[in-house]
Amino acid sequence: MLHLKILVGNQGDVEVLLVFKGQEELGKSQDLYEYLKDKEIFKGDLGEIYSNISPKEDNVIFLGLGDQEKLSLDSLRKAFYKLGKELKKLKIESAKVTVPEFENLCYRRTNMAIAEGLLQSEYSFDKYLSEKKTKHTVKEFYLEVLEDKKDKVQEGIDEVYNIVEGIFLTRDLVNEPAIVMTPKELANRAKEELEPLGVEVDVFGREKIEELGMEAFLAVSKGSANEPQFIIMRWNGDKNSNKKIALVGKGLTFDSGGYSLKPAEGMATMFGDMAGAAAVIGAMKAIGKSKLEKNVVALVAACENLVSGEAYKPGDIIGSMAGKTIEVLNTDAEGRLTLADALWYAATVEKADKIIDVATLTGACVIALGTVNIGAITNNDDLMKEIKEASELAGEPVWQLPSNEEYKEQIKGTYADLKNTGGRPAGAITAGLFLGEFVNNTPWVHLDIAGKSYSSKENGYLPKGATGIPVKTLYNFVKEAK
16 A cells, blocks of 8 residues: 655655756755765765755755766656655655756656655565564655646656556565465455456366366466466456457466476575566556556466476476477476466467566576566567567666577477477577467567566665566556557
8 A cells, every 4th residue: 555645736844956966056955065065975876865854954855866967767766766765764744846857858757757766665565574664654745846737747646656556566466475375365366456446357267277278287287286277357448449468477376396396595485486477467457547548468377386296297298278289398497388378368269469478487587687687589579669668668678589490499399399498508588489389470579577576685666575577567568559
């Protein structure tokens, strides 16, 4: 729940003054600023803060924006995130800032970035702590904006609230431990969060999954006592259009690696292997709350990958909903098997015009791109361009990986049509191309978020733990989809 109210107006107990690095004139609190600058106490670096709060003072906070020529929407998010943290630390109840027009930045989006940064500072996951960490002290933050832009800015602020609620839902789902976040719990949470918004949610259990012929999905789920769940979420925002976008999220609520068992240290955060599923659920919340005039279906094949006498094994040959057979060389390459059936469903049953899948798919992507970029594979350059534009707007960078035909040789099977791993070389690419075999030639982009979905430390406005990436990218893509 978001506690901070961001309002258009000129009120607030504390005034925030925006300062670029090296700036000469502020117009307000000039003497104090010159003193701080001369003493090199405050330089205006991005996110740098100096607070002058007391009963007898002007009650101002200097907020650094860094180099003026490098200002971006994402740097505004980062600076105001730091400000939000400082306001809480100082137990300030209300504050304000005058928002100027910045060169090369849309004024509405400038205010949206400011609002998002402030709201991002509200997040915590302290559900299981006996003593809660977060104290919500800041009640109101006012944006003093240009008179003729007030309505547009207010619309933007409302939209940011919807998006951030989707991000926070995603983080909460990922941060839940696997003992709580079972496939059924994930399905229940999707229904609880989305149905009140007008999103239709259907959930198929094992019997219906078997009827559909989702043999690859079922193979992965066999080792667990928890029943697999196929979650279908539909938002019909444009009754006058037959176009439909499919968002498909990997939903492994826990991944032990199966018989290709992960080492203990590699298993500790595998409750987050459903971050792709959480992202599409969070995106659907933002889409439903904003009532986007688009038709979207989100699909999640949720299950656990565990070891038991029933579990599938290396060397098995399994089927799929598409009718293609697959050699299982590694049971820890399981996400692509569940996604294969979900993607085929999106393409042939839902008959989506565009498909985006989101998955914590490969460690190879983390090796290739670290924790900076989302890795992407596509069969359609125009669709890839739309995703990149959405990601740039979101501040969630995407890097397109090559998809030369030669890579496909690595996933050709010997005793079956395909094999579920092409080996270590180009592992992120071959995993993505494996998924491409199940989209039935529908325009498609695969997003590998293995390096971006969960963080070992706070990074900018992203918290330690679940990040909520790429909810913003998915939302922007759907909103702007052609």
